[in-house]
Amino acid sequence: MMQFRTKEEQVADFLREGIISGRYPRGTRLKQQEIATLLNTSITPVREALKLLAAEGYVLGDSYRGATVAPFDIEASSEVLSLRILLETQLVKGAAERVTGEDITELRILASEFASAFEAGDNEAARAANYRFHHRMFEVAAMPQTLHFVQILWARYPFDLINRLKGRVSRAAEEHDEMLAALIAGDSAAAMLATRQHIEAGFNELRQSVARDAVAAPAATDRTEK
Template sequence: MDYRTKEEQVADYLRERIISGVYPRGSRLKQAEIAEQLQLSITPVREALKLLEAEGYVEGGSYRGARVVPFDEAASNEILQLRLMLESQLVRSAIEKITTDDIDELRALAKEFEQAFASGDRATARGINYRFHRRLYDIAELPQTLHFVQILWARYPFDLINSAEGRGKDAVAEHDEILQAFAAGDAAAAMLAMRRHIESGWAVLRTVQKDGA
């Protein structure tokens, strides 16, 4: 059962689409269009955009429409270090609480991610990747830490990273390494695997930026 409010559900829907690149950086999000897509009233959409504005995903959440915040390259190194610290805490807590059913659910998401990338549907793959990490960190039961991580995700260029050639194949292997560590109940291995996963994406970003310079 989903205990989130309508505003929280809409906010999570929009986060996933921003991170996946369905809503590109700098694009406009119109409340009426989103409400029509989700078959909801304007109110939960407006409140969801306020939440996302507070987290840094959008700006100017007025009736004219919010704008997806551009990627801030200057802040990316600091964000990387904060992600490594906070997401390690979430992994450490999650491994103490995770169940066999949780691992099965995560494996199913990892498989969906692999299939989406294999079919060339990178936007869908990025969305599934968001759900994979969000579900894993939900298990930690550290809502404030997860909240801060989501703020960091707003400033991180997942769309650029996951559009790079070969990133999908690497991410599939990294997800498997993370899940193997969780299945074994090995906290140190799980934290190391997640660190490698994050740093691997960072290395791809550096390469993409260098090639585009």
């Protein structure tokens, strides 16, 4: 069963999803009145949500004068990767031990939304559905402190860059199916392994892409100068 959330928590989760999905790109200024109007709420929960996100590292700046989406720090990614694996495998282990038929139905719907958005070519919607799938799966574990720390790590992780890689969303959908199958079977070891492989696959693909770009850049410069 999902826990009750305050308005500021609901706004914060909406913005987390928006930042991770790329709806609010890095460096974007978040305007309180626009967000309040979009969500049909007052300024107060938006302001408080931005304070939460600033504490977690999703945004920078003063919540009264304005906040901007925090830039990506590639130097911190390897450390964040290790911490994500450590904490998220524990969350999925807890989820495998507590998951109900109702939870499975909800996760299947979220996984289907992710795949459908990809097939429709709506990558932003796919990234948003990806966030909802992982967040809901980890909620099942009933380990709110661990989930809180994971959300802080997500603020520092390049989901938007990873999910733009060619074919990555399709591969991620297949990886979600493996995680979900392990949960349905109640196999915590398989669920932990599938989660670890899922996290590592995305990061390794990004690292390979960055390496290719680094090699290509000097070559392009040489051709321009000749």
